Amino acid sequence: MSEIFVQPVIIAGMNKTVANYDYAMSELEALVEANHMEAALRIDQNLEKPNPATFFGKGKVVEIKEMAEAKELNIMIVNADLTPSQIRNLETETGLQIIDRTGLILEIFGNRARSKEAKLQVKIAQLQYQLPRLRTSISNRLDQQAGAAAGGGGGFTNRGSGETQLELNRRTIQDRISHAKHELKELNKDEEVRRAQRDKAGLPNVALVGYTNAGKSTTMNGLVKLFGKGEDKQVFEKNMLFATLDTSIRQLTFPDNKQLLLSDTVGFVSNLPHNLINAFRSTLSEAANADLLIQVIDYADPHYKEMMATTEETLKAIGVHDVPMLYAYNKADLTEANYPNQTDDQLIYAAKDEKSIQVLTKMIKAKVFKDYITTTLLIPFNDGDVVAYLNDHANILKTDYLADGTQLTVELNAVDAQRYAKYIVTPA
Ligand SMILES: Nc1nc2c(ncn2[C@@H]2O[C@H](COP(=O)(O)OP(=O)(O)OP(=O)(O)O)[C@@H](O)[C@H]2O)c(=O)[nH]1
Ligand SMILES: [Mg+2]
Numbered sequence: 001m002s003e004i005f006v007q008p009v010i011i012a013g014m015n016k017t018v019a020n021y022d023y024a025m026s027e028l029e030a031l032v033e034a035n036h037m038e039a040a041l042r043i044d045q046n047l048e049k050p051n052p053a054t055f056f057g058k059g060k061v062v063e064i065k066e067m068a069e070a071k072e073l074n075i076m077i078v079n080a081d082l083t084p085s086q087i088r089n090l091e092t093e094t095g096l097q098i099i100d101r102t103g104l105i106l107e108i109f110g111n112r113a114r115s116k117e118a119k120l121q122v123k124i125a126q127l128q129y130q131l132p133r134l135r136t137s138i139s140n141r142l143d144q145q146a147g148a149a150a151g152g153g154g155g156f157t158n159r160g161s162g163e164t165q166l167e168l169n170r171r172t173i174q175d176r177i178s179h180a181k182h183e184l185k186e187l188n189k190d191e192e193v194r195r196a197q198r199d200k201a202g203l204p205n206v207a208l209v210g211y212t213n214a215g216k217s218t219t220m221n222g223l224v225k226l227f228g229k230g231e232d233k234q235v236f237e238k239n240m241l242f243a244t245l246d247t248s249i250r251q252l253t254f255p256d257n258k259q260l261l262l263s264d265t266v267g268f269v270s271n272l273p274h275n276l277i278n279a280f281r282s283t284l285s286e287a288a289n290a291d292l293l294i295q296v297i298d299y300a301d302p303h304y305k306e307m308m309a310t311t312e313e314t315l316k317a318i319g320v321h322d323v324p325m326l327y328a329y330n331k332a333d334l335t336e337a338n339y340p341n342q343t344d345d346q347l348i349y350a351a352k353d354e355k356s357i358q359v360l361t362k363m364i365k366a367k368v369f370k371d372y373i374t375t376t377l378l379i380p381f382n383d384g385d386v387v388a389y390l391n392d393h394a395n396i397l398k399t400d401y402l403a404d405g406t407q408l409t410v411e412l413n414a415v416d417a418q419r420y421a422k423y424i425v426t427p428a
Contacts, residue, residue, distance in 0.1 A: 008040035010068060010096070013079035014056070016048050023306050027270060028079045028101065034241040035108050041071055054093060055086045065094040077104055081271075084133045097137035102129060102273040107138075108242055109276065110145045117191075118245040120184045121283065125275040127177045134169050188282050195289075202415025203251070204260045204368040207290035209315065211307035212241045212267025214296040215330040218351040219360070220250065220264040226357060227252040235264055242267060247286045254361070256395040256411075258369055263290070268314040270306075277317055284318045292367050293325045294360075299348060300334035326363055332356075372411045377423040380405040386420065 011028055015021040021044075029039050045060050054061050055078065064076065075097045082090070082100040090098045099107070106126050113119045123146060130139040198205075208216040217237035224233045228250050235248045247265040263286040277284070287293060295311055297304050326347065332339035333350040340356040341348040347363060349356035374397065379386050387406050390396060394416065398409035407425065 004036055007037045007075065008073060009037045010041045010043060010064070010073050010076040011039040011079065012043040012045070012056070012064070012076055014045045014047055014050055016046060017050060018079065020306060023303055024079055024270070026303070028077065030241060031104055031108065031269070032077055035104060035111070037075070037077070040073060041067060043067070050080070053086065054089045055080065055082055056090070061090065061093050064096070068094060068096055075099065084136065087133060087136045087138065091137060097141075099138050099141070101271065102275070103138040103142070105269065105273055105276065106142060107145065109245065110142065112242050112245050115246045117184065117187050117283070120180050120187070121279040124177060124180045124184065125273065125279040127173050127180070128275045129273070131170065131173050134166060191282065198261060202413055204291045205263065205286070205289060206260050206292045206294065206364060206368060207263045207265065207287040208294050208296055209265065209287050210267060210296040210311050211298065212269055213239065213243070214267065214298040214307070215351045216267065216296045217244050217264050219294070219296055219328065219330065220248070220262060222351050222354070222357040223252060223262060223361065224250050226354070227254055227361070229253060241269070247283050249286070254365065257393055258365065258372070258395060258411075259393070260364070260368055263287075268311050270310040270313075272314055272317070281318065287315070288318060288320045290323055292364065293320070293323050294328050294364070295325055296328045296330050298331050299329035299337070300331040324367060326367065328360060372413055373417055374409065374411050375417065376407060376409045376425045377420055378402065378405050378407045378425045379423050386423070
């Protein structure tokens, strides 16, 4: 078995410029690990305001260079979004490769993307980030990644040659952005058709959202195992940041024939780069169009409250407002808490515990099926296909065979209630 090489790096931050600095640095460390690196050295600076040219102060920059040389480290990850010139100046003065927070997240997404759509979305975000940062090492790293993903040789040359080469590279990048956007648009056309078909079915949309690694995919699998149809419906779950980059949608059918669509999507982290949010807009739109959100929270993580705040901020950033939400405090098996334990819209649970999933199901159903109406239909024998449809798709409470047709007392969703309005029997 081949071991993946773990690159030792420096992580660095400026503590007065960030709220909740220690949490921000622990989050950065987790991101660093997700990128097959480890923080071999941590550098903090106490400055009110970053140096416009080099981010860190002059003395600190010298200190960084000396410490990096002593420990033979070549890469520094900075817990901030640096300007292109700060990256360039820091690289010149320390001799290190500098990666800022956004660059790091883009690299992780680049490693994780599997589907064509995810790859295109990440590529667009990476190229937009590279454009003003040509001639920095992070631009080269992202370019190598893109080249490798394209089977090698896909990249442009960026080897510090003259101004003309730089101009050429800029143009090449712009072309590649337009090309990728065009390809994505073509892909999304199919997706729009599928969405329209789903909307027509009138099924409620429920979306799992939350901080990365909270257990969204595991929760989806728990629900799919009980109420999904088909065996190959499980989604990928793994103990790593950003295991999921694509949206998966599954249909759940309950014993009373009520149905809904459940979607699982990319997880959040604080200050997700704007380029990425924009690029992932179509992936994230499932959450924006949902009738109900289930926010999955890693209740066993001491920072779960910060993670919830991050989720709220990210939902705002992608334009999700006023969607009802259930709060699902997951991984209770790793805590002292009793589970499953429901209070109003909150549930303490464990995604792999079937009893927990049953309670979560009850909570979801109470929310999304609350507008169902119970009504009585009289369906002439000639319209037997309607009876067959309702037997398959609705919760039939009573069936009577009368002289002029089949009379059903049935629970209906709004779409079906309208569709079959002409059969409704008005009580005498
Ligand atoms: N002990 C315990 N582990 C859990 C539970 N739910 C999920 N996990 C683990 O947490 C890790 C992350 O789970 P995922 O379901 O992949 O998390 P996610 O929210 O989909 O993460 P991303 O797709 O990366 O954003 C996996 O190793 C799961 O096995 C739980 O209830 N208890
Ligand atoms: Mg996932």
